[in-house]
Amino acid sequence: SYELTQPPSVSVSPGQTATITCSGDKLGEKYASWYQQKPGQSPVMVIFQDTKRPSGIPERFSGSNSGNTAALTISGTQAIDEADYYCQAWDSDTAIFGGGTKLTVL
Amino acid sequence: QVQLQQWGAGLLKPSETLSLTCAVYGGSFSGYYWSWIRQSPKKGLEWIGEINHNGVTHYNPSLKSRVTISEDTSKKQFSLRLRSVTAADTAVYYCARGRAMSVAGVGFDPWGQGTLVTVSS
Numbered sequence: 001s002y003e004l005t006q007p008p009s010v011s012v013s014p015g016q017t018a019t020i021t022c023s024g025d026k027l028g029e030k031y032a033s034w035y036q037q038k039p040g041q042s043p044v045m046v047i048f049q050d051t052k053r054p055s056g057i058p059e060r061f062s063g064s065n066s067g068n069t070a071a072l073t074i075s076g077t078q079a080i081d082e083a084d085y086y087c088q089a090w091d092s093d094t095a096i097f098g099g100g101t102k103l104t105v106l
Numbered sequence: 107q108v109q110l111q112q113w114g115a116g117l118l119k120p121s122e123t124l125s126l127t128c129a130v131y132g133g134s135f136s137g138y139y140w141s142w143i144r145q146s147p148k149k150g151l152e153w154i155g156e157i158n159h160n161g162v163t164h165y166n167p168s169l170k171s172r173v174t175i176s177e178d179t180s181k182k183q184f185s186l187r188l189r190s191v192t193a194a195d196t197a198v199y200y201c202a203r204g205r206a207m208s209v210a211g212v213g214f215d216p217w218g219q220g221t222l223v224t225v226s227s
Contacts, residue, residue: 001167031210031211033211033213033214034213035151035213035214042200042216042217042218042219042220043151043200043214043217044215044216044217045213045214045215047213048211048212048213048215049210049211049212050211054215086150086151088151088213088214090205093164094153094164094166094167095141095143095153095156095166095204095214096153097150097151097152097153098150099150100150100151
């Protein structure tokens with residue numbers, strides 16, 4: 001079965017750039033989406049179709065997808081960005097999620 | 107703006123059937139697939155399955171034998187039934203608007219508020 005692999009944790013200093021990766025076989029041939037989840041809340045989509053931001057998502061969130069790796073980049077990271085982040089793609093008619101990455105802003 | 111509200115029993119005994127319903131407010135029920143997703147500390151986010159307004163369903167192969175997703179388009183609601191639950195099915199269950207039928211790559215947005223379902227004897 002198809003798998004998406006994320007690093008368990010990423011740390012970043014305020015104002016710096018955070019990059020969270022998501023790897024899967026030929027992931028670049030699929031669309032990737034990214035979700036942010038804060039404690040006690042439902043996930044919120046921050047990137048879809050690899051690079052697009054939903055309405056209301058700050059411009060500091062951007063995405064890319066090529067080869068076997070998709071990436072979520074947060075520029076000028078703020079304390080409010082501390083959360084768990086999940087990547088997601090479709091394999092045939094099955095949605096697959098990555099294991100999640102805890103972003104710590106310190 | 108589309109909003110989802112879900113409800114259902116939160117405490118089940120082993121072998122019982124989990125039943126949840128999600129209502130769609132503020133948007134069209136057609137043109138999208140509507141999904142159920144669960145989250146547990148052990149398995150993370152796990153997609154359960156989806157349904158569209160025509161009743162077409164797709165299920166996660168790992169759960170397919172126990173899952174039924176149905177819809178009531180007149181009420182703009184869709185429901186999840188998971189049979190023969192065990193402690194491994196303990197999780198927070200979410201409903202979400204999923205992929206668009208005419209556009210690829212649209213993610214899950216929005217999500218319901220989540221329902222904690224605990225399976226315990």
